[in-house]
Amino acid sequence: MTIQRKPKKRARTKRTLPDAARPYMWVKGQSGNPKGRPPGTFSLAGRLKSQLEDPASSSTIVETKATELGLDPEKTDIASVLTASLLQEALNGNGQLLKEILTRIDGVIVDPAPLPGSDIEEDPHMNEKELETRVLRAIKRRADHE
Numbered sequence: 001m002t003i004q005r006k007p008k009k010r011a012r013t014k015r016t017l018p019d020a021a022r023p024y025m026w027v028k029g030q031s032g033n034p035k036g037r038p039p040g041t042f043s044l045a046g047r048l049k050s051q052l053e054d055p056a057s058s059s060t061i062v063e064t065k066a067t068e069l070g071l072d073p074e075k076t077d078i079a080s081v082l083t084a085s086l087l088q089e090a091l092n093g094n095g096q097l098l099k100e101i102l103t104r105i106d107g108v109i110v111d112p113a114p115l116p117g118s119d120i121e122e123d124p125h126m127n128e129k130e131l132e133t134r135v136l137r138a139i140k141r142r143a144d145h146e
Helices: 019-024 044-053 055-069 078-091 095-106 128-145
Strands: none
Touching: 044 055, 044 078, 055 078, 078 095
C-alpha cells in the first residue's frame, strides 16, 4: 500500500510594487480613462454601422456583389448582400463561419445533455448497421422510461 502525500503549500507572500511605480498607480475611485475617446475618432463598429445605414456610400460595391450573387442590384441593400455572401461562404465549406452563424441564430450549446438510457458512444470502427442498432435500442429505452 502506497501512502499519498498532499503537496506542500507555498507560503503566500504579499507582492509589493517598487517605490518608482507608486506615482503611476491607480487612484482609488478614479477612472482609467477620464477624458474618454478623443473627439472625431471613429471605432470600426461605428464605421461599419454608418456604411450599412448609408446606401449611397457603397452603391458600387452592392451592385457588383449583388450581380455576382445572382441578386437584383436595384432591389438589394448592403445588409442583404453581406448576409448572402456570408451564407454562400459558409455553404462553400467554411466550417468556422457556419458555426458562427448557427451560434448567432440558435445560441451556444453550453453542455449538451445525453439522452437518458443512451448507450451510443463514438466509435470510429462502428459500421452503419451497429450504429442503427444502438440508436434503435436507445430510442426504445427512452420510450420505456417515459
